Amino acid sequence: MAARITTQQKILNAAEALFARDGFEQTSLRQITHEAGVNLASVNYHFGSKKALIQAVIARYLSVFMPALEEQLNEAEAQKDLKTQALFERFKLPLAKLTQINKRGPDTFLRLLGFAYSEIQGHLRKYTQQEYGNVLQHLLQLLKRTNPHLDEQQMFWRLHFVLGSVVFAQVSGQALIEIAQAEFNQQIGAQDVIDQLIPFVSGGLENS
Amino acid sequence: MAARITTQQKILNAAEALFARDGFEQTSLRQITHEAGVNLASVNYHFGSKKALIQAVIARYLSVFMPALEEQLNEAEAQKDLKTQALFERFKLPLAKLTQINKRGPDTFLRLLGFAYSEIQGHLRKYTQQEYGNVLQHLLQLLKRTNPHLDEQQMFWRLHFVLGSVVFAQVSGQALIEIAQAEFNQQIGAQDVIDQLIPFVSGGLENS
DNA sequence: AATTAAATTAAACGCATGTTTAAATCATGC
């Protein structure tokens, strides 16, 4: 059991690609298993259910992303004169690290996140909160530091608006990228979208 | 054919409520027809297909909202010293007008819009562009006026981020409102969310 | 090599969906 790709991995790889492209509900197990070249029943054999497969796909990314983000937040913590935008820039490295899972890992992860938030409402939120709640708390604390003029309620809403922008940018991302490319005659990648996004969410969050 | 509610209207009313609550794909024709107290087959008889029903539901709102928005934009056009935030505030009145369709019309419309954008990817965008493209062009032109420091590409992306925030706020809105109410011990409505949203999108769009 | 456990396979199950059919009912104009 060394370099050969197991059935489990084949399923995970095919599933994450299709989930990221079409969403969870729009992707059937028959599509996934066909793409992976494995039997339909093997999903339920190895993962138990489709829901569990979705969770496994997301968990694989979170397990890389979250620790890297935590490290970045610790560095930000020590930083003097921390600015909101600089804080958001800290997301770029953890995101880039996801290439170790997949060449298009960063794109994939953000799109998965987008679908997860818009499709399975409370489920992922609860899981993330439970597994990585401390990291998110840390982020909130730092944002309060860079934005002492916002009260609890403003911060609550704006954080969710930020999340909404990110999620939307990714879910509608591919379509928008294609429109943008046609309109501006240049190659555009997910990284460019992030670079456009950061000043937007920074400005939105900070605004008095 | 005077004051009595026709089958078509019964279907539209039931459909828009369920669509707004659960999304288009999550709502079955059987749910809709049961709620409306009409026969299952009457949807296909009166509208042709589920897709056409969705379009009819959205079109009913757009036909009220868009002309009202156009009027607001014309007023803004004449305004001296137009600010981005003031421009976004112009959305409130057209939105409020939707109560003439339904008491909870504004909420319903925004949630429908949210689901429309996240579920049926290109379809609605094309329809809106075709039917009300001139209004949206007008909005874009005014935004360029209030933000001359942004180039075409920045404006393109930020406009879509704004849209994303709005859409997300509404789709995740009810869940978030409940969390917020529990956390801050006060009654919160869709209008409050809009009030929180406007400074966010204004700040995000303007940021240099 | 024989035994046992793990993994894979083809097939079927049960269910829910949107849509279509064809008969029954209703309303309308002559």
Add this chain to the structure above:
DNA sequence: GCATGATTTAAACATGCGTTTAATTTAATT
């Protein structure tokens, strides 16, 4: 009041889904 067209109805259709079953094949252990 009857005939005609519009509407409503109950039932079935076709399809796709996640899941389960039971038999077969593969791999590991003794």
